[in-house]
Amino acid sequence: MQSYTEENYLKIIYHLAEKTTNVQTNAIAEQMQTKPASVTDMIKKLADKGLVDYIKYQGVTLTETGKNAAIDIVRKHRLWEVFLVDKLNFKWDEVHDVAEELEHIKSTELIERLDEFLGFPKADPHGDPIPDKNGRFAKTQFIKLIELKVGDTGTITGVSQHSSAFLKHLEKLGLTLGIPIKISDITDFDGSVEIQLADKQVNISREVAKHILISSNGKN
Amino acid sequence: MQSYTEENYLKIIYHLAEKTTNVQTNAIAEQMQTKPASVTDMIKKLADKGLVDYIKYQGVTLTETGKNAAIDIVRKHRLWEVFLVDKLNFKWDEVHDVAEELEHIKSTELIERLDEFLGFPKADPHGDPIPDKNGRFAKTQFIKLIELKVGDTGTITGVSQHSSAFLKHLEKLGLTLGIPIKISDITDFDGSVEIQLADKQVNISREVAKHILISSNGKN
DNA sequence: AAAAATTTTTAGATTTACCTAAAAATTAAA
DNA sequence: TTTAATTTTTAGGTAAATCTAAAAATTTTT
Ligand SMILES: [Mn+2]
Ligand SMILES: [Mn+2]
Ligand SMILES: [Mn+2]
Ligand SMILES: [Mn+2]
Numbered sequence: 001m002q003s004y005t006e007e008n009y010l011k012i013i014y015h016l017a018e019k020t021t022n023v024q025t026n027a028i029a030e031q032m033q034t035k036p037a038s039v040t041d042m043i044k045k046l047a048d049k050g051l052v053d054y055i056k057y058q059g060v061t062l063t064e065t066g067k068n069a070a071i072d073i074v075r076k077h078r079l080w081e082v083f084l085v086d087k088l089n090f091k092w093d094e095v096h097d098v099a100e101e102l103e104h105i106k107s108t109e110l111i112e113r114l115d116e117f118l119g120f121p122k123a124d125p126h127g128d129p130i131p132d133k134n135g136r137f138a139k140t141q142f143i144k145l146i147e148l149k150v151g152d153t154g155t156i157t158g159v160s161q162h163s164s165a166f167l168k169h170l171e172k173l174g175l176t177l178g179i180p181i182k183i184s185d186i187t188d189f190d191g192s193v194e195i196q197l198a199d200k201q202v203n204i205s206r207e208v209a210k211h212i213l214i215s216s217n218g219k220n
Numbered sequence: 221m222q223s224y225t226e227e228n229y230l231k232i233i234y235h236l237a238e239k240t241t242n243v244q245t246n247a248i249a250e251q252m253q254t255k256p257a258s259v260t261d262m263i264k265k266l267a268d269k270g271l272v273d274y275i276k277y278q279g280v281t282l283t284e285t286g287k288n289a290a291i292d293i294v295r296k297h298r299l300w301e302v303f304l305v306d307k308l309n310f311k312w313d314e315v316h317d318v319a320e321e322l323e324h325i326k327s328t329e330l331i332e333r334l335d336e337f338l339g340f341p342k343a344d345p346h347g348d349p350i351p352d353k354n355g356r357f358a359k360t361q362f363i364k365l366i367e368l369k370v371g372d373t374g375t376i377t378g379v380s381q382h383s384s385a386f387l388k389h390l391e392k393l394g395l396t397l398g399i400p401i402k403i404s405d406i407t408d409f410d411g412s413v414e415i416q417l418a419d420k421q422v423n424i425s426r427e428v429a430k431h432i433l434i435s436s437n438g439k440n
Numbered sequence: 441a442a443a444a445a446t447t448t449t450t451a452g453a454t455t456t457a458c459c460t461a462a463a464a465a466t467t468a469a470a
Numbered sequence: 471t472t473t474a475a476t477t478t479t480t481a482g483g484t485a486a487a488t489c490t491a492a493a494a495a496t497t498t499t500t
Contacts, residue, residue: 005487025448038488040449045486057448057495088333098327105325107318113308225457245478258458260479265456277465277478447496454489459482466477 002051004104007073008032009042010051011103013062014070022059071135077103078124078131079114085125086118092125092176093167126167127158127177127213142213145181145193146206153182158213166211173202175212222271224324227293228252229262230271231323233282234290242279291355297323298344299334305345306338312345312396313387346387347378347397347433362433365401365413366426373402378433386431393422395432 002010012031016023025043029036047054051066062070080102084090090098112133115121122137123129129137142158156179159167170176174197184201185194191206204212222230232251236243245263249256267274271286282290300322304310310318332353335341342358343349349357362378376399379387390396394417404421405414411426424432 003486026446034487035489036448037450037490041487059448084330088330088337090329090333094329098325098330101325101327105318105321107321109310109314110304110308110318113310117308223456246476254457255459256478257460257480261457279478441500443498443500445496445498447494449492449494451492452490454487456486456488457484458486459484462479462481464477464479467475469474470472 001106002049002069005042006046006049006051007069007104009039009046010062010066010070011073011077013052013060014067014074017062022061024059028060068135071131073103075131075133075135076105076111078128079111079118079121081124081126082118082121082130083114086121091167091171093164093171095125096162096164123158125177126162127156140215143216144210145195145204145212145214146209148183148193148214148216150183150186152216153180154214154216155180156212157215159211160213161211166208169208170212173204174200175202175204181214221326222269222289225262226266226269226271227289227324229259229266230282230286230290231293231297233272233280234287234294237282242281244279248280288355291351293323295351295353295355296325296331298348298350299331299338299341301344301346302338302341302350303334306341311387311391313384313391315345316382316384343378345397346382347376361435363436364430365415365424365432365434366429368403368413368434368436370403370406372436373400374434374436375400376432377435379431380433381431386428389428390432393424394420395422395424401434 009028009032012028013023016027016031020027025036025039028043029039032039043052043054043060046052046066047060050063051069052060052062054060077099080099081095084095084098085092115133120132121130127140127142129140131137140158143154144160145154145156148154156175156177158177159170161167175181175195179197182196183193184196186192187194187203192203193206193209194201194203229248229252232248233243236247236251240247245256245259248263249259252259263272263274263280266272266286267280270283271289272280272282274280297319300319301315304315304318305312335353340352341350347360347362349360351357360378363374364380365374365376368374376395376397378397379390381387395401395415399417402416403413404416406412407414407423412423413426413429414421414423
């Protein structure tokens with residue numbers, strides 16, 4: 001059994017490992033909002049427990065055990081987010097912090113029943129996949145909206161930025177999950193993207209377009 | 221803001237204060253499953269924070285602030301228990317431990333929405349009253365089943381013992397919340413109580429009868 | 441391949457919540 | 471009202487998770 005803190009380290013290492021194989025001390029420190037020296041201490045502890053492989057100065061990778069533990073926490077986090085949005089009517093920009101706490105509640109029974117209560121959802125309110133109780137989930141192939149060309153169509157199925165400010169912005173524009181879109185223009189001047197929605201057109205900056213994930217209906 | 225541990229101390233002091241005015245160090249230690257020396261340490265800390273009044277060797281009492289904090293934790297505990305039973309189909313003997321963890325999740329918004337989602341319940345699965353968001357709740361006047369005389373009738377509305385063993389026992393006998401009962405006999409030999417239910421008679425020991433709470437329909 | 445910059449680790453402290461053992465105060469018994 | 475038993479506190483320490491400052495290793499730049 002891991003401590004609250006150890007669980008947070010595992011989860012953060014897991015997420016960082018989605019981008020780089022060997023996760024660096026400084027990167028962990030930044031995510032954990034702590035100092036590199038503290039990270040080194042914790043890494044040693046996790047290595048002693050067999051949760052990470054660690055070579056001094058070379059960063060860490062999760063062991064199979066460590067990865068499973070991390071995925072379990074991700075599962076809990078995302079299920080709780082679904083609960084908060086679907087059952088308690090939270091907005092998608094309001095759920096992350098509470099889920100950060102709820103994910104540490106230790107009860108397998110609780111999570112299985114919650115999963116059932118929610119109807120075994122496949123994705124959380126931000127479009128991120130929810131691992132099943134065996135830790136399995138489809139590695140979804142999203143395209144970043146910014147990679148689409150004029151005329152391409154698709155459906156918004158995720159975001160790669162979870163800050164409240166960003167999510168509220170999308171909400172205001174009507175760019176929420178499940179919304180079908182078509183790229184109507186890409187501005188020469190600043191590269192901003194004009195998007196055709198069912199009832200209106202909206203213009204978003206490249207920065208915003210980078211963080212919207214699309215399941216493409218095929219290019220044209 | 222209190223730590224997880226401080227919250228547990230406050231809650232335990234609150235419950236102990238329902239029986240005695242000045243709560244003793246040893247009593248707290250027993251409930252907290254820790255040593256008296258540790259309790260003294262924590263009491264000093266809580267006193268410094270203005271959550272308890274403390275005179276050396278004289279025990280503690282909660283301040284107004286401390287009491288409010290304690291009631292808030294009790295509220296969360298009981299609401300989560302209702303959630304677990306009503307929504308996730310846990311049995312009344314399975315919810316306490318998980319609620320012990322959930323009660324520490326820090327989000328006023330979460331609890332208010334949960335309360336609403338549950339339909340603003342007035343009592344938890346054990347019949348204990350749930351304080352409203354202002355900390356107010358009716359001080360329910362229960363009679364212990366053991367105090368009833370032959371011929372008295374009433375309804376089971378609470379239990380004063382929350383152990384899984386006890387609750388499972390009651391469940392098996394059909395003695396659950398809301399069940400109307402009538403005392404049909406009190407055995408001379410061992411003082412055990414014979415109870416008439418809608419469809420059957422059951423016999424319970426004095427020890428069990430002590431921990432069943434009845435809202436009386438009046439004596440006869 | 442040095443020098444410079446960056447990253448990571450070690451060393452030594454701090455804080456929180458514990459602990460044991462022993463001293464002090466209070467309460468109960470003789 | 472002494473003595474005995476109980477309760478509570480103090481003193482001194484431990485383990486987990488931090489921190490700062492300084493040393494060591496690695497990487498990047500000249
Ligand atoms: Mn989240
Ligand atoms: Mn999410
Ligand atoms: Mn309970
Ligand atoms: Mn209860």
